[in-house]
Amino acid sequence: MQPLVNWLATVRSDFICNIYPYFTYINSNGQITLQFGRLESGSVTDSNNGKIYTNLLAQRLDAVYAALGRLGQGNMRVVVGEIGWPTSGGTATDTDNARIHNQNLVNVARGGTPLKPNWRIQTYIFAMFDENQKAASLQKSWGLYNPSNFQAKYTINFGNSQTLSNRITQGMRLSSGQFVESKNQVYKLIMQADCNLVLDRIGVGPLWASNTAGYASDGYVELQSDGNAVVYGGGVARWASNTLGRNDGAHRIDVQDDGNIVMYNEANQAIWATNTAGSRITQGSRLSSGQFVMSKNRVYKFIMQADCNLVLDHIGVGPVWTSNTYGLAPDGYMELQSDGNAVLYGGLVARWASHTFGRNDGAHWIDVQDDGNTVMYNEANEAIWATNTAGR
Numbered sequence: 001m002q003p004l005v006n007w008l009a010t011v012r013s014d015f016i017c018n019i020y021p022y023f024t025y026i027n028s029n030g031q032i033t034l035q036f037g038r039l040e041s042g043s044v045t046d047s048n049n050g051k052i053y054t055n056l057l058a059q060r061l062d063a064v065y066a067a068l069g070r071l072g073q074g075n076m077r078v079v080v081g082e083i084g085w086p087t088s089g090g091t092a093t094d095t096d097n098a099r100i101h102n103q104n105l106v107n108v109a110r111g112g113t114p115l116k117p118n119w120r121i122q123t124y125i126f127a128m129f130d131e132n133q134k135a136a137s138l139q140k141s142w143g144l145y146n147p148s149n150f151q152a153k154y155t156i157n158f159g160n161s162q163t164l165s166n167r168i169t170q171g172m173r174l175s176s177g178q179f180v181e182s183k184n185q186v187y188k189l190i191m192q193a194d195c196n197l198v199l200d201r202i203g204v205g206p207l208w209a210s211n212t213a214g215y216a217s218d219g220y221v222e223l224q225s226d227g228n229a230v231v232y233g234g235g236v237a238r239w240a241s242n243t244l245g246r247n248d249g250a251h252r253i254d255v256q257d258d259g260n261i262v263m264y265n266e267a268n269q270a271i272w273a274t275n276t277a278g279s280r281i282t283q284g285s286r287l288s289s290g291q292f293v294m295s296k297n298r299v300y301k302f303i304m305q306a307d308c309n310l311v312l313d314h315i316g317v318g319p320v321w322t323s324n325t326y327g328l329a330p331d332g333y334m335e336l337q338s339d340g341n342a343v344l345y346g347g348l349v350a351r352w353a354s355h356t357f358g359r360n361d362g363a364h365w366i367d368v369q370d371d372g373n374t375v376m377y378n379e380a381n382e383a384i385w386a387t388n389t390a391g392r
Contacts, residue, residue: 005068005072005073005076006073009073014076014078014079014122015064015077015079016078016081017064017079018080019061019080019082020083020084021038021056021060022037024060025092026090026091032056034097036054036055037056037101038085038100039057039105040055040100040222040224041054041222041235042056043234043235044059046062052114052235053235054218054220054232055104057080057121058114062114062115062116064078065113065115066115077122079123081124082126084098084101084126084127084142085098085102085142086138087141089137089140089141090138095153095154096154099154099155100225102125102144103171103172104171104173105123106156107172107178109121109123110178111175111176126142127142128143128144129143129146129147130146130147130153131143144156155169165180165181166181166256168189170225170250170251170252171223171225173222173223174189174190174221174222176192176218176220177191177193178190179191182257182259183257184290186201186202186259186291187200187256187257187261189253189255191219191221191231192219193219194213194214195212195213195214195216195217195219195231196210196211196212196219197239198210199261199276201259201285207276208261210231210239212231212233215236215238216238218234219231219232220232223252223253224244226245227243227244227245227250228244229241229253241272242272243263248267248269249267251266260274260276261273261276262274279296279369280293280366280367281293281336281342281365282363283336283337283338283363283364283365284335284336285335285336286334287302287334288304289305289331290305292304293368294368295369295370296370297370299315299370299372300313300315300320300368300369300370301368302366302368304332304344305326307326307327307332308325308329308330308331308344309324309332310325310352312368312387312389314372320387320392321374321387323352325344325352328347329347329351330347331347332344332345332346336366336376340356340358340359340364341353341354341355342364342366354376356385361382362378362379362380364378364384365377371390372391373387374387375387
């Protein structure tokens with residue numbers, strides 16, 4: 001082996017090897033859990049280096065890095081030439097286990113290993129298609145696609161950046177720094193490097209958190225195959241949605257345009273939420289064209305229309321209040337400014353204002369209330385401006 005790795009170093013090549021967590025798992029005589037084998041969760045402390053491993057791939061990969069280090073090639077990168085999970089023909093072989101393994105592979109590959117935390121994992125999934133002409137059944141079924149009809153056997157979110165759309169599906173993981181974002185790009189659910197899972201209104205601040213900051217430096221959140229969303233730090237569960245064992249099909253988490261994070265079951269029923277649907281505008285935040293906040297009872301909507309008009313709408317009934325700025329500009333927005341004044345701008349010109357600045361009464365906010373009134377309050381919780389539309 002020494003001559004081989006020395007030659008690879010002279011030609012500046014990576015070290016390419018195949019790693020199959022599946023085979024390690026099934027040959028472990030029960031010493032390795034299914035969750036650890038399919039890169040889902042776990043906590044194993046290496047007795048040699050003292051590192052904590054949360055998945056089998058990282059553990060196997062660091063074993064290769066350690067061996068290369070002993071051969072004097074500690075800076076040689078390792079590429080996983082083949083890795084995968086079969087869907088039939090053996091123990092724990094079905095599309096669910098394969099999907100979870102390969103989705104977790106995509107997620108963990110965005111980061112490094114405990115020994116090489118700054119080196120992203122480079123790997124190639126085996127295989128694109130099932131090898132349906134092979135004789136042995138286990139060897140036939142490693143593909144992502146069926147070669148007969150070219151249809152995907154299951155779906156994986158590969159992503160191409162830290163942003164993973166606005167949905168988390170079962171088996172997916174958010175590692176440190178990764179986030180999902182609402183389609184209107186106003187709200188972001190991010191797994192912070194401090195082990196805290198945070199819902200952030202971009203440009204405003206946090207609306208909800210798992211309150212797990214500082215528990216570990218290697219945190220991640222995963223929507224597990226049992227339907228439970230769990231934040232892990234240091235290999236230990238630090239927070240959970242407690243949505244397991246419901247027998248209601250696959251779960252998913254949506255980051256919604258209204259600021260609410262909701263977990264739905266297969267019947268599209270909400271089973272968990274952050275309950276942060278935007279009914280409040282805080283100081284420094286802005287409503288751009290088409291954006292709105294809604295009362296908690298979902299009856300009233302305060303919307304910045306594309307025609308430059310700010311409208312309080314009784315849904316299904318019609319407008320109950322407007323700023324009367326219709327058609328003054330095509331690029332209007334309303335901002336609750338740092339001086340406490342709510343101002344509607346169109347064409348960079350102030351078109352309407354609440355005239356609530358210069359009061360020296362602390363921070364202001366605007367609530368879209370369930371009674372149909374939209375009210376601005378000061379820090380003492382005193383009403384200082386309103387649409388006066390209660391009951392309409």
